[in-house]
Amino acid sequence: MKNLNRNHNQASSDQIKAYKLGQLQQQVESYEQERIQLWNQFEEIEFEKDAIQKDLEETYSIALQEREKSKGLLQRLMSAVESRDSMRGRLGNMTAQRNRVLRQVEELESQKQEIFQQLKTTTDKLGEAYQQIGVVQEEYEQDMTELAQAYREVAPEQCEQLPPKLRELLEQINDNYGL
Structure with missing residues (x-):
């Protein structure tokens, strides 16, 4: 007669707990990688924002200089009209030069508008990155708290059987996130 006991292939509770701890550790590492990745994105956006802001300031300074030049040219033009000497x-x-300057000023104004738009887009991206970081941080905190709670529920004998590095990591998580 065949032995109908089919439970001989089932995992022990220690194996299940070790498996769950392993899964939790993988999740923690995944969240940490995601947090690092989002933080790098945030730093890139900050760098882009700073570069765009610097370009904007430089463009604005150039536009002001060109505007002052065009005012000077216009003033000279008015003086020339009044004096009529070899006018x-x-x-x-002077008219050609004035028109060139006015076109340059218009181009600079257009560039300034584009830079403002880029700055707005970068600022929006930065806001989204902050939101993503907040969500990931909350999820991370919650996962760490759950992991600390799960570790506290593991029997001391089972904890002693864990590899030293894992036990040390779990104790550190418990210290930082335990209630």
Whole structure:
């Protein structure tokens, strides 16, 4: 007659707990990697924002300088009209130069608008990154608390059977996140 006892292949409770602890450790490592990745994204966005802001300040300074130049050119043009001395030749040159300056000012204004838009986009990305970091941090904190609680529920004899590094890591998590 066949032995109908089919429970001989089932894992022991120690094996199940060790397996669950292993899964939790993998989850912790995964969350830590995700947190590091989000933090790197955050730093990249911060760097991009700073670079765009610097470019914006430089462009704005150039635009102000060009504006002052164009005001000077306009003033010279007005003086030339009033004096009428060899006005026709100089007036044509000054008008062309004024038009070039005005086009440059318009281009700089357009660039300034683009930089402002880029800055807004970067700021929005930064806000999203902060939100993602907050969510991941909350999940991480919750997982660490659950892991600390699960570790406290493990019998001391079972804890002694864990590898020293894992036990040390779990004790540290328990110290940091235990209630």
